[in-house]
Amino acid sequence: xxxxxxxxxxxxxxxxxxxxxxxxxxxxxxxxxxxxxxxxxxxxxxxxxxxxxxxxxxxxxxxxxxxxxxxxxxxxxxxxxxxxxxxxxxxxxxxxxxxxxxxxxxxxxxxxxxxxxxxxxxxxxxxxxxxxxxxxxxxxxxxxxxxxxxxxxxxxxxxxxxxxxxxxxxxxxxxxxxxxxxxxxxxxxxxxxxxxxxxxxxxxxxxxxxxxxxxxxxxxxxxxxxxxxxxxxxxxxxxxxxxxxxxxxxxxxxxxxxxxxxxxxxxxxxxxxxxxxxxxxxxxxxxxxxxxxxxxxxxxxxxxxxxxxxxxxxxxxxxxxxxxxxxxxxxxxxxxxxxxxxxxxxx
Numbered sequence: 592x593x594x595x596x597x598x599x600x601x602x603x604x605x606x607x608x609x610x611x612x613x614x615x616x617x618x619x620x621x622x623x624x625x626x627x628x629x630x631x632x633x634x635x636x637x638x639x640x641x642x643x644x645x646x647x648x649x650x651x652x653x654x655x656x657x658x659x660x661x662x663x664x665x666x667x668x669x670x671x672x673x674x675x676x677x678x679x680x681x682x683x684x685x686x687x688x689x690x691x692x693x694x695x696x697x698x699x700x701x702x703x704x705x706x707x708x709x710x711x712x713x714x715x716x717x718x719x720x721x722x723x724x725x726x727x728x729x730x731x732x733x734x735x736x737x738x739x740x741x742x743x744x745x746x747x748x749x750x751x752x753x754x755x756x757x758x759x760x761x762x763x764x765x766x767x768x769x770x771x772x773x774x775x776x777x778x779x780x781x782x783x784x785x786x787x788x789x790x791x792x793x794x795x796x797x798x799x800x801x802x803x804x805x806x807x808x809x810x811x812x813x814x815x816x817x818x819x820x821x822x823x824x825x826x827x828x829x830x831x832x833x834x835x836x837x838x839x840x841x842x843x844x845x846x847x848x849x850x851x852x853x854x855x856x857x858x859x860x861x862x863x864x865x866x867x868x869x870x871x872x873x874x875x876x877x878x879x880x881x882x883x884x885x886x887x888x889x890x891x892x893x894x895x896x897x898x899x900x901x902x903x904x905x906x907x908x909x910x911x912x913x914x915x916x917x918x919x920x921x922x923x924x925x926x927x928x929x930x931x932x933x934x935x936x937x938x
Contacts, residue, residue, distance in 0.1 A: 592617040593689055593701045596737055597728050602706040605675050606732040606760040607916050608793050612671040612703060613733060618693035620666055625691045625802075627671050629705075632679030638803040639691065640668045662735050662794075662805060664754050670735065670803060672794070680707055712763040718932040721745050731761040731918065734791070738919075746928040749921045753782075756807070760791060760918035766878040767937035770917050773892060773930045775869045779823075782924025784814040785864070790876045790885065790915035795832040806832040810915040811876050811885025813902070814922070815862065824859040827885045827902040831909060854906045862889055862901060869930075871896065876915060877937065883912040 594615045603610045616622065621641035626634040640663035662670055671689065673680065687703040712731070724730060727738040727747065736757025737750035749757050762768065768790070776785040795806025812828040831852040864870070869892040877884040884905040890896055906912070917934050921927050 593691060593699050595701070595703065597726060597733065599701070600704045600706070601728060602708070603728075603732060604708050604710060604712050605763065606712060606918075607734070607764060607791060608675060610673040610675060610680075610705070610707070611732065611734050612673070612687065612689075612705075613735075613737075614669055614671075614689075615665075616667045616669060616691050616693075616699070618667075618691065618697060618699060619695045621694055623692040623694065623696065625669065625689070627673070628688045628690070629673060629677060629679040630681070630686055632677070634690075636802040637669055637671045637689075638663070638801065640664075640666055642666060662756060662803065672804060675709075682707060682709060712761075714763060714765055714768075714934075714936045716761060716932070716934045718747075718761070718930075719745075721747070727759055731759055734758040734760055734794075734918070736921075741928075744928075746930045747919060747932070748928045749926045751924075751926045753921050753924050753926060755783075755923050757921045758789065758791065758918050760916045761932065762917035762934045764914040764916045765936055766914055767876060768915075768917060768934060769873065769875040769937055770932070770934045771871070771873050772932040773869050774872050774927065775867060776864065776925075776927040777866055778925045779817040779864070779866070780924075782817065782922070784816050784920075784922035785823075785924065785927055786919070786921050786929075787813045787815060787872055787887075787889075788874050789813070789918050789920045790874075791918050792831075792911050792915050808832055808911060810878075810883055810912040811874070811904070812920065813872075813874050813885075813887045814920070815864065815889075816859075818861070823862050823864045825862045825887070825889070825902060826856040826859050827887055827904040828856075829854040829883065829885060829904055829906045829912070831911065852909070854904055856902045856904055860902055865891075868892075874917075875937070876917075878908060878913050881908055882906065883908045 643666040685705040736754035790811040792808035794804035816824040873888040875886040887902040
């Protein structure tokens with residue numbers, strides 16, 4: 592059986608280089624084969640996670656024996672990645688067929704009605720009223736994890752237990768931009784990073800390629816991590832191909848998965864978060880000819896915005912950093928919430 596948390600009818604626009612169709616396979620593992628086919632095009636493999644992560648505390652550990660690492664935390668999870676330039680993808684309605692043969696040779700098949708529009712999402716967004724929204728896919732594109740919209744409380748929320756590296760893209764790929772939103776968490780004791788948001792560039796293949804991309808490229812990922820009572824280790828990350836379990840001993844190295852380039856706030860800046868309290872966040876990306884700069888401010892709702900940036904990082908403007916998509920981010924733990932989300936282009 593193939594389970595689709597966002598239903599058998601899904602709509603997409605170009606938020607990044609791939610369309611992501613997320614689900615779970617409920618059958619005997621490991622699967623013998625898993626393929627996707629768009630309309631009458633060729634069949635392509637996708638990865639169904641064989642490794643049960645129920646014994647892993649994602650706050651502190653990685654699934655080092657699995658190629659999917661963080662993106663597929665539990666056995667049977669999958670994330671079908673369809674390039675937005677795929678030759679079989681057409682404007683309007685598409686048939687996406689998923690076929691899986693389980694460990695016992697039992698075949699499962701389902702067809703998703705995938706609606707595609709090549710029109711870019713709005714560059715400027717104001718998500719103040721969510722009363723008419725029922726699914727996060729109406730707001731943007733779920734890339735990783737499970738997300739919900741609460742139209743009564745007017746919030747976007749991660750679904751618990753929160754999958755590692757949960758990501759919901761809201762904006763299109765664009766250059767300089769600034770996001771402002773309000774954020775709160777409920778319990779940081781089992782979270783590695785409670786958030787906050789990302790200027791996402793894309794996922795990266797391993798070498799040799801496997802049918803899921805575990806690498807992460809970002810022009811400015813903002814995270815905060817609990818480090819004791821009232822102490823939250825806050826950082827910005829600019830990365831080309833960062834992969835779980837790898838950390839640099841120098842600015843650049845060549846691991847088995849390919850080249851990685853990583854800049855981060857080091858040492859981390861400490862900020863005091865309080866559970867259930869709302870905070871303003873201002874997250875900015877500036878793309879210049881030679882440099883890319885990511886900046887972050889956080890302050891409690893009801894107080895004055897500080898003049899100084901809490902975190903402020905820059906790096907050489909690699910070509911891939913020049914356009915990034917704004918999204919909400921959380922790594923593991925209990926759900927967090929976002930509201931009053933605004934995004935605007937700069938310049």
